[in-house]
Amino acid sequence: MSYTVLARKYRPQAFESMTGQEHVVRTIENAIKLDRVAHAYLFAGPRGVGKTTAARLLARALNCEKGPTSTPCGECKACREIRDGTSTDVAEIDGASNNGVENVREIRENAKYLPQGSRFKIYIIDEVHMLSQAAFNALLKTLEEPPGHVKFIFATTEAHKLPDTILSRCQRHNFRRISAAAMLKRLQEIAALEHVKVSGSALSMIVRQSEGGMRDALSLLDQVISACGLDPSDADVAEALGAIDRTVIHAIAVALVKRDAKTLLVHTEELWNRGVDLRRLAEDLAHHLRHVFVAKATGAAPEELAESDRDAVVALARESDAAQVARLFDVVHSSVWEIARAPQPKLALEMTLLKGLHLAPAAALPELIARVEKMSQGASGGRSTSAPFRA
Ligand SMILES: [Zn+2]
Numbered sequence: 001m002s003y004t005v006l007a008r009k010y011r012p013q014a015f016e017s018m019t020g021q022e023h024v025v026r027t028i029e030n031a032i033k034l035d036r037v038a039h040a041y042l043f044a045g046p047r048g049v050g051k052t053t054a055a056r057l058l059a060r061a062l063n064c065e066k067g068p069t070s071t072p073c074g075e076c077k078a079c080r081e082i083r084d085g086t087s088t089d090v091a092e093i094d095g096a097s098n099n100g101v102e103n104v105r106e107i108r109e110n111a112k113y114l115p116q117g118s119r120f121k122i123y124i125i126d127e128v129h130m131l132s133q134a135a136f137n138a139l140l141k142t143l144e145e146p147p148g149h150v151k152f153i154f155a156t157t158e159a160h161k162l163p164d165t166i167l168s169r170c171q172r173h174n175f176r177r178i179s180a181a182a183m184l185k186r187l188q189e190i191a192a193l194e195h196v197k198v199s200g201s202a203l204s205m206i207v208r209q210s211e212g213g214m215r216d217a218l219s220l221l222d223q224v225i226s227a228c229g230l231d232p233s234d235a236d237v238a239e240a241l242g243a244i245d246r247t248v249i250h251a252i253a254v255a256l257v258k259r260d261a262k263t264l265l266v267h268t269e270e271l272w273n274r275g276v277d278l279r280r281l282a283e284d285l286a287h288h289l290r291h292v293f294v295a296k297a298t299g300a301a302p303e304e305l306a307e308s309d310r311d312a313v314v315a316l317a318r319e320s321d322a323a324q325v326a327r328l329f330d331v332v333h334s335s336v337w338e339i340a341r342a343p344q345p346k347l348a349l350e351m352t353l354l355k356g357l358h359l360a361p362a363a364a365l366p367e368l369i370a371r372v373e374k375m376s377q378g379a380s381g382g383r384s385t386s387a388p389f390r391a
Helices: 022-033 051-063 077-084 101-111 133-144 180-193 200-210 214-228 234-241 246-257 261-273 278-298 307-319 322-341 345-357 361-390
Strands: 040-044 090-094 121-126 150-156 171-174
Touching (some): 051 077, 051 121, 051 150, 101 121, 180 214, 200 234, 200 307, 246 261, 246 278, 261 345, 278 322, 278 345, 322 345
């Protein structure tokens, strides 16, 4: 049997199993139940968050032999054909490569005819913002007077590029980036189903790299499995992703908080020798310090962290001083740009970290107060000097 990529294998087959888009799903389910399905939908949102999946599910919901229903059976001819992309009544069109007026004219011509055996003729146009102006104009004519048996579902990552005339004739749904916590949970489920022994900490590296897109996350998991097999260590996963092992990032954060210059320099040297991108390191470190700060402020580690990382973050938060962590974050975060452009990135990173050691936590609060006082003095001074001009 040929291998099916995870993103495809675990593509949701029901509205209820779509991760992170509950607000959209609820509205569409209700519309189907109340028989108030619009004739044109626009699904807008970032890549890989489920727009096309939702479009196919909606097509199934409308054409299922047991429907229209918000829970299409998945087994009838219509459901199966839509899943396999062989339905003659459901056309999936890539707007990027079919963006000309002649393509839309073909759709219009075709839309006149009744569906063959299904309830509706459904046109799913992906990346619809790529259509030419002339194509949009042609499409508009159909949207203005749609035949009753036709439904349009448009998907786009760039809704702002659509003409208002099109937007105003669609029911728009905004898809969100999937939260890190929801993605981590889903990846853990899938890893278990696939018998991959990968730690939560390693999966959270994948979550961070995929920026809220489930499809990208699953592609990365595929990549990890093919590079490292079914039992990868955190270091293996980091290497496969070109990421930096979280335990190293945490060790650096600990060394910063504890003012341990030697450990900092040893880690920097080692990462540099391994060819790690130091800008990436600074970014990851800034993120990690942010997590520590959140833990300090709320008393709990952010939910997006894996269980195993949470304890470490909370422990470090307990040992550190909020003002110190805040200032460490400032120093590291503002160095990212510098490190990326430095002729000698290692030097820039080392100096950033060493500067971080010399932030005095005890002095931080009084210093802040002094700064605030100075600012308020400056402000009142400003008023007094400007007063004569106003008078
Ligand atoms: Zn069905």
